[in-house]
Amino acid sequence: MFIDIHVHPAFYEPINEDPAREDLRHDALDIHKNGTAPLEHIFNQMRCAGLDKLCLLPEDYSGSVGCLVSNEEIRKLVDLAPDKFIGFASVDPRDPEACEKLEDAFTRLNLKGLKLHPGRVHVMPADPMMEPIYAICEKYNKPILFHAGLSWEPDTLTAYCQPMAFEAVAAGHPSLRICLGHFGWPWVRETAMLMVKYPNVYTDTGALYFDNAKEFYTQMLTRDIPITWIDRSLRHQVMFGSNNPRFEQIRMAQAIQELGFRESTLELIMGKNAIEFLGGLD
Amino acid sequence: MFVKTIRILTKQYVELDVITPQVEAIVAESGVRNGMVTVMTKHTTTGITVNEALECLESDIEVALSLFAPEDRPYSHARMLKDYGSTAGNPTGHLKALLTGNHCHFLIQDGEIVRGGAQDVYFCEYDGPASRNILVMVEGQ
Numbered sequence: 001m002f003i004d005i006h007v008h009p010a011f012y013e014p015i016n017e018d019p020a021r022e023d024l025r026h027d028a029l030d031i032h033k034n035g036t037a038p039l040e041h042i043f044n045q046m047r048c049a050g051l052d053k054l055c056l057l058p059e060d061y062s063g064s065v066g067c068l069v070s071n072e073e074i075r076k077l078v079d080l081a082p083d084k085f086i087g088f089a090s091v092d093p094r095d096p097e098a099c100e101k102l103e104d105a106f107t108r109l110n111l112k113g114l115k116l117h118p119g120r121v122h123v124m125p126a127d128p129m130m131e132p133i134y135a136i137c138e139k140y141n142k143p144i145l146f147h148a149g150l151s152w153e154p155d156t157l158t159a160y161c162q163p164m165a166f167e168a169v170a171a172g173h174p175s176l177r178i179c180l181g182h183f184g185w186p187w188v189r190e191t192a193m194l195m196v197k198y199p200n201v202y203t204d205t206g207a208l209y210f211d212n213a214k215e216f217y218t219q220m221l222t223r224d225i226p227i228t229w230i231d232r233s234l235r236h237q238v239m240f241g242s243n244n245p246r247f248e249q250i251r252m253a254q255a256i257q258e259l260g261f262r263e264s265t266l267e268l269i270m271g272k273n274a275i276e277f278l279g280g281l282d
Numbered sequence: 283m284f285v286k287t288i289r290i291l292t293k294q295y296v297e298l299d300v301i302t303p304q305v306e307a308i309v310a311e312s313g314v315r316n317g318m319v320t321v322m323t324k325h326t327t328t329g330i331t332v333n334e335a336l337e338c339l340e341s342d343i344e345v346a347l348s349l350f351a352p353e354d355r356p357y358s359h360a361r362m363l364k365d366y367g368s369t370a371g372n373p374t375g376h377l378k379a380l381l382t383g384n385h386c387h388f389l390i391q392d393g394e395i396v397r398g399g400a401q402d403v404y405f406c407e408y409d410g411p412a413s414r415n416i417l418v419m420v421e422g423q
Binding site for chain 1: 291361367369371
């Protein structure tokens with residue numbers, strides 16, 4: 001089972017019937033010239049990458065630019081390919097109805113976890129206003145995937161996404177599984193520190209800000225930290241993620257398998273850890 | 283000028299697709315009896331070429347192109363592109379596209395494309411899978 005835990009479906013054809021909405025997504029995400037993708041193309045891409053399932057992440061910034069990809073749209077996509085897609089929810093913590101929307105996403109829409117981007121909504125992860133949201137995730141045993149580290153999206157401030165900003169959340173909510181996306185790049189060592197200290201902290205490999213996939217992964221996962229740190233100590237907390245369409249899913253999926261991890265570690269990174277993080281696939 | 287677009291969803295990273303039947307159908311639909319047809323890709327990591335449609339040659343072409351632009355070289359194009367907001371991971375596709383070019387021409391006589399017995403039109407994918415558009419332009423009378 002090979003799972004990509006970090007995929008943004010903003011340009012999937014079934015949720016881009018309105019050209020104005022597609023234009024908004026290009027501008028608000030700063031992703032251009034890519035067009036929209038029919039699901040058949042997504043499935044071809046998955047087959048070339050060897051992927052079995054994609055975790056689809058919505059983006060609710062209703063307190064500023066709007067809800068770019070809604071929970072309802074994620075449900076629609078999952079229903080079109082339930083054997084291939086896993087759906088997450090998103091809420092804007094600044095939205096007075098955030099808690100009601102999250103309850104609805106977990107109960108009626110049956111979404112599997114929550115995606116949050118502190119840097120885009122300018123709310124620190126440990127801000128007290130986040131506590132009701134964390135409480136709902138704990139109540140329903142749903143994980144949170146946070147954007148961590150550099151964000152290419154407009155109007156983002158990296159200070160809100162620095163891995164150390166998440167320590168109080170990890171420490172204060174030991175039963176809440178949280179993923180610091182993108183390995184918290186460039187703070188790879190800080191992300192590793194949090195994972196070795198807190199077993200409820202995960203990360204994903206959705207980073208490719210320089211060079212090609214093999215070169216960047218070699219730097220990030222074998223030089224910025226030695227490969228042994230993951231292979232021996234963090235092997236149950238690292239998940240494959242591509243951050244597609246920002247980054248290259250097929251080449252990243254190939255590169256992660258060429259770094260020199262033990263076969264059993266690769267199995268964890270490529271799928272087993274994601275299943276654990278999600279609380280199962282059912 | 284009569285213009286039509288052929289749309290293809292390619293399935294592989296690199297693939298060679300014979301599109302002669304689609305081009306012939308567009309020439310017939312145009313009603314042009316004597317003139318010229320141009321087949322042109324709208325992309326920069328694809329090609330249009332004319333060759334013999336044999337499995338062995340397709341394999342040899344793919345191998346020859348991969349020798350010209352191997353995947354594991356340190357290409358300058360491997361970087362974030364601000365205009366796209368995404369990483370450019372397709373330098374080999376751009377380089378392979380150099381060799382096959384972006385178009386081909388054929389004469390049309392008596393409503394038929396004039397081509398040699400071994401000549402077929404290929405659409406070449408070098409950065410798939412992807413959604414691709416190929417322009418077919420028919421000029422004449």
